[in-house]
Amino acid sequence: MSARSARTAPAAFQGERGAFSEEAARILLGPGAPVLPCVRFEDLFLSLKDGRAAAAIVPIENTLAGSVHENYDHLLNFDFPIVAETNVRIVHNLIALKGVPFSKVKRVFSHPVALNQCLNFFTRNPGIERIPFYDTAGSVKMLVEEHLTDAAGIASSVAAEIYGARILRKSIEDDRQNFTRFFLLRTPEFARRHPVPPAAHAHWKTSLVFSTRNTPGSLFRALSAFALRDLNLAKIESRPLRGKPWEYLFYVDFLGRVDTPNARNALNHLAESADFMRVLGCYPKGA
Amino acid sequence: MSARSARTAPAAFQGERGAFSEEAARILLGPGAPVLPCVRFEDLFLSLKDGRAAAAIVPIENTLAGSVHENYDHLLNFDFPIVAETNVRIVHNLIALKGVPFSKVKRVFSHPVALNQCLNFFTRNPGIERIPFYDTAGSVKMLVEEHLTDAAGIASSVAAEIYGARILRKSIEDDRQNFTRFFLLRTPEFARRHPVPPAAHAHWKTSLVFSTRNTPGSLFRALSAFALRDLNLAKIESRPLRGKPWEYLFYVDFLGRVDTPNARNALNHLAESADFMRVLGCYPKGA
Secondary structure (H helix, E strand, O other), rough: OOOHHHHHHOOOEEEEOOOHHHHHHHHHOOOOOEEEOOOOOHHHHHHHOOOOOOOEEEEEEEEEEOHHHHHHHHHOOOOOOEEEEEEOOOOOOOOOOOOHHHHHHEEEEEEEHHHOOHHHHHHHOOOOOEEEEEOOOHHHHHHHHHOOOEEEEEOOHHHHHHHHEEEEEEEOOOOOOOEEEEEEOOOHHHHHHHOOOHHOOOOOEEEEEEEEEEOOOOOHHHHHHHOOOOOEEEEEEEEOOOOOOOOOOEEEEEEEOOOOOOHHHHHHHHHEEEEEEEEEEEEEEEO | OHHHHHHHEEEEEOOOOOOOHHHHHHHOOOOOEEEEEEHHHHHHHHHHHHHOOOEEEEEEEEEOOEOHHHHHHHHHHHHOOOEEEOOOOOOOOOEEOOOOHHHHEEEEEEEEHHHOOOHHHHHOOOOOEEEEEHHHHHHHHHHHHHHOOOOEEEOOHHHHHHHOEEEEOOOOOOOOEEEEEEEEEEOHHHHHHHHOHHOOOOOOEEEEEEEEEEOOOOHHHHHHHHHOOOOOOEEEEEEEEEOOOOOEEEEEEEEEEOHHHHHHHHHHHHOOOEEEEEEEEEEEOOO
């Protein structure tokens, strides 16, 4: 792909237009960036691989639901560098057709997870039925297409904007501590050609994955590579190692740039006891 | 609940009769133990709480798919001790009505995960259609009830036995390194009244959950409590801490009994740096 098409090819995200992933795309790439909606998480990686997309927006963890383990597996199986991250606050809005007042809403469609995150709203409004739907933004798309005048959806504000619907109630989620962390992935070529200067950001993170020999204390020894050098871990996640029952891969994020002497020493130290190790990316710490 | 009813009340497991969880129940409690099939994982804990069940069979991790994170959350939110564990090899069998030969099978129903774990079988038999179904054992139940003579299900051998169906092809899974680890949970009262003598088993495991203060090196310091005492970790799992974005709970299994001086010292050491800590159980190491 040429540098030009890399700039104009879209960013792949999972879900319908207006999904929270599209919010993440706007934050990471600007509001005007072209996007490519995908059905499955794996499609994000495949579309980057075959050049249909120039970037992929990958949700990696949510503060209520935990890690998106499937995407940890894809990060390993594909080999696209993480070049940025962002944390999107999940704000659930009640959205209906323009002209439909709140008093007319008898049914609310949304993804079951979103419905479950707005239980206080349904307790306060016992006359409104909850109907599980395959997608948050998709529920708004559907009620606009079907011209439903007694229904609403629960989705992001971007979904209301994209489908020309209206927000009836803002931020009806029970828990405001609901954030999803997204990675921005690029091709290795793009990342090489467009490096972010170290001085451009004060705080950086490095993500890596490793497996240890299955010996006593091996994880402790692996983590000592960071702790002994005052490199702070932001996250650790384990995933099963295929073909080796009860052994694990560990995904670690530490605060700092991978190309500092301190981090290089830590990775050399880790490599002494790790069976396998790969850096997944080094990127500015997200807000 | 009296000791007598605790012995005759059933063991709750998730899924239809014949699920892999029922295989685990037979291993953990003997082939004749009464069982209570439940729809959701949460029902396992609720039925133990309200006395409908005397035991719960809880899948906690699979060597291909990883941890069952929902059950880690339930282990924390409910407070039932883990008293045993077992590892069940997931053997997928092609099962049809008695009298239906393999050559007549045009459609195969099963849970999507099971269908995906038998891809080699479908590649070798391109004329057979895969149809996703809500449950492995439920697919066998359905084809017996509907008397389907052109279809088969993929499920455990226990499912064939229970529904009076026949195994056409044994062990059609792609990967034989497919195991699910199950916990046996009891009420605290039952566990107190029926302790397993330490000498009855050579190898023991202890499971616990803790959170650390969000300070640099806190996980490393927490793990040092085990490493410095040569207590080997078998597993570590992280889950988000509700209400504290980007902070985590850690679930750890170590090899050894919780009531040895060495383990007690380790837990005292861990408590110095942990915000929260709870032992979830101490049980013989499963085969």
